[in-house]
Amino acid sequence: MNSVKTYTLFTDHDVYLFKEGRHYKLYGKFGAHSVEKDGVKGVYFSVWAPHAKKVSVIGDFNNWNHKDHILFPRWDESGIWEGFIEDLPWGTLYKYAIETARGEILEKSDPYALSWEQNIQAASLVSTTWYEWNDKAWMENRGEKNSLEAPISVYELHLGSWVREGDHPNQFLNYRDIAKKLIPYIKEMEFTHVEFMPVMEYPYDPSWGYQITGFYAATSRFGSPQDLMFLIDELHQNNIGVILDWVPSHFPGDANGLHRFDGSYLYEHEDPRKGFHPDWKSHIFNYGRNEVKSFLISNAMFWLDRYHADGLRVDAVTSMLHLDYSRNEGEWEPNIYGGNVNLEAKAFLQEFNTAVYKEFGNSIMTIAEESSDFPMLTKPVHDGGVGFGMKWMMGWMHDTLDYFKEDFVNRKFHHHKLTFASMYMYNENYMMPLSHDEVVHGKASLIYKMKGDEWQKFANLRTLYVYMYTHPGAKLLFMGDEFGQTSEWNFTRSLDWHLLKYSVHKGLQDLVKKLNHLYRSESALYENQFDKHGFEWIEADDLENSVYVYLRKGKRRDDVLMIVLNLAPKVLDYKIKIPNGTHWDVIFNSDDDEYSGSGVESEILEEKYEDGTVHQKFMTLKVPPLAGVILRQQKDKKYKLHRIKHKR
Structure with missing residues (x-):
């Protein structure tokens, strides 16, 4: 019966x-x-x-x-x-x-x-997502915090290995226990957002959460749905935004999962040239099937709605958009126009972005992890774009890390690896990622990517962070990188927090804290971070000295910072062309003692007009070795209330 x-x-x-x-x-x-x-x-x-x-x-x-x-x-x-x-x-x-x-x-x-x-x-x-939220103030005003004209500094973390109670494989902290430790740390470090690597249910720990079986379920490794909601709620109450990693690109073939769900290829594409991922041995969603699109877009809505997420970082977008991704000739089929773009996947991503922004407006953000030069990812759908809010700036990341690996004597031959991003940095709305992918699989930790002896490695990394935080675009830093984790990330154990008892590691952490503070407090660093008016080169071609000088500009005419990077291991008395009528103050030096630098004081030695004329003014600045220096233009009282209006 x-x-x-x-x-x-x-x-x-x-x-x-x-x-x-x-x-x-x-x-x-x-x-x-x-x-x-x-x-x-x-x-x-x-x-x-x-x-x-x-x-x-x-x-x-x-x-x-x-x-x-x-x-x-x-x-x-x-x-x-x-x-x-x-x-x-x-x-x-x-x-x-x-x-x-x-x-x-x-x-x-x-x-x-x-x-x-x-x-x-x-x-x-049988479960529920009922929860009594206490983040009303955040939710009503989060559009200001998630705006492209706001500072967005993201701390990426893996909940299973940020902090652990012990070394047993399943000895995880509960979401609520994580909240007690994480929130004070994020507030102290002044990051604006956290990004959680996937929290959706997954069976295999070494996948880090990227092989999802339960797309609507918070992983029970760390507690109940309500426990995760508590963590997000507490973060919001402390003015910290939450971005979730979202994986609509593929799913594993577990017997209890989506693969051959009713005996047919229901969720995945039947053609293995479109439906099976050769790298990850997983199955690719059929983006041309309407019911599958409803499943996936509803899933995005679910995490933004029920869990109050402030944004979704969309994983592996490159693999979704390219029919030939990780495939040899003959292993993929061109689209109807003979190209390699997966038109169904592109249409799905456009529908996804249209739907979530229509529902939540600009109070949330979508971020594409995309490593190709696929055009118009962050342009509006109605203009032919894909509609993402931001895109990871993978080219900047690769060029920057390649440069900092170079011997000091060779850097002049690679000088323009650090200037090349300025050729395209306004093509999209970029987030600069130093993510988990850069510190695994034999790639070495960030500190051991740097060139030189121990002091030089830390000086290099400090200056890299100055470059990152003063470059146009949002920021993302993976856990442990802020204090110079020496070993590669290992998902089975906690970060090496004991390193903070050593001054070089504590100094690096203090520097990141200070850079977060400057990024949040200096409007020149964020107001125009996606606008061409916000950046200007002063010196981009000094290959022999390995020096870079550029300006960052806010909306006020006199809201200007100057950044000077010395990427050679020697002190320089450096002559810099400055706008007539301007005066400058040094506000930050990565070589200061408090960051475990060498303590060389950066100071303005002289300001004068060339040859006694009034046509061009120069400043001579003492720049420490392997250091980044930030100067602020003194405010012009004449323009105190004048703000530049830019056409957008």
């Missing part, structure tokens, strides 16, 4: 939107929902399995018997199976037993489940 009763949360319009690929809040329909029918409380289940012969709910409540609780197929040929089961408590374990067209019985976890078990063949749990 079937113990399932008929029930539905779907209207005809819901089904229509789902099939059209335009239902963006499916998490209120699919999955397991606590409801009441005829005065009796229970759980409504619904799942999409259009090629199934039969679907039943199995779990600890029926000894995993697939004959007892059979769902009903909807009459509208939508492929949706649904039904109501009485008296199931929170925490009930369940799966769907799906009988395929060939007679196989597949046991699948719920694609829309809010919680999963923590094991390889994990079942879903």
Whole structure:
């Protein structure tokens, strides 16, 4: 006897939107929902399995018997199976037993489940995302903090290895315990945002969360959905934004997951040239299938809506957009125009960005991890762009790290690796990433990428950070890089916090703290960070001295900073051309004793007009070795209230 009763949360319009690929809040329909029918409380289940012969709910409540609780197929040929089961408590374990067209019985976890078990063949749990939020003030005003004209300094972290209680593989801190340690640290360091590597449920720890099975479930490694909400809530109450890593590019082939969900290639593309990723041995979503688009865009909405995320960093966008990504000739099929662009993936990303920005406006951000020169990623969809808010500046990252690896005597031959970004830095809205990808797989930690002896390595890294924080664009720094973690990142253990007892590491941490403070307090560093009016080269071609001089400009005419980088291991008395009528003060020197530098004081030695004329003024500045110096132009009282208006 079937113990399932008929029930539905779907209207005809819901089904229509789902099939059209335009239902963006499916998490209120699919999955397991606590409801009441005829005065009796229970759980409504619904799942999409259009090629199934039969679907039943199995779990600890029926000894995993697939004959007892059979769902009903909807009459509208939508492929949706649904039904109501009485008296199931929170925490009930369940799966769907799906009988395929060939007679196989597949046991699948719920694609829309809010919680999963923590094991390889994990079942879903009847759960809830109910939570009483206390971040109203943040949510009402977060548009100002997430604006492209605001300082955005992101601390990227992996929740399983930022801090741990011990070395046991599963000895993680709870989300709530992380909140107690993380929030004071972020406030002290003055980062504006944190970015969590994927918090969605994943079975395999070495994937770092990028092989997701439970797209709607907060990983239970660190606690319940409410525990994660508490962490985000507390961050918001302390004026810290939260960006989540989101992975719509692929999923693993676990037996309980999305792969061959109803015996057919339902979520993934059937053609392996489009549907299987050769690098990650995972399956690629079918972006041309409307129901899959509804699933993915609803998932993005879910994390922004239910978890109050302030942004989504979209993983592996390059692999999504290119049909030939990591494929040899003959292993991919061109699009209808003969090109290598995955037109369906591009259209999906445009729809995703359009949908989330329509729903949340500019109070949130979407950020593409994209390493090619794919055009117009951060341009509006209505202008032919893809619609992202920002894009990772991977070219800047590679050129910068390559330069700092060079011997000092060779740097003059690579001088323009640090100037090349200025040729394209306003083509997109860029975020400069020094991410987890740069400190794993034998690439060495950031400090050991630097050239020279120990003192020179730390001096180089301090100056690299000055360059990063004074370059146009948002900033992202991976955990441990702020204090010079010496070993590569290891996801199985905590960062080496004990290094902070050594002055060079503590000095580096203090420097990052100071740079965050300057970035947040000096409007010249952020107001025009995506506008060509915000940057000007003073000296870009001094190859022999390995010196760079540039200006950063705010919206006020006299809101100007000058940055001087000396990337040679010698002290310089350096002559710099300055605008007539201006005077300058040194406000920061990366070589100061407090940062464990050599203590060479940077000072203005002389200001004068060349040859006694009034046509060009010069300043001679003492610049320490391997150092970055920041100067502020003295304010002109005449222009105190005058602000430059730029056409946008």
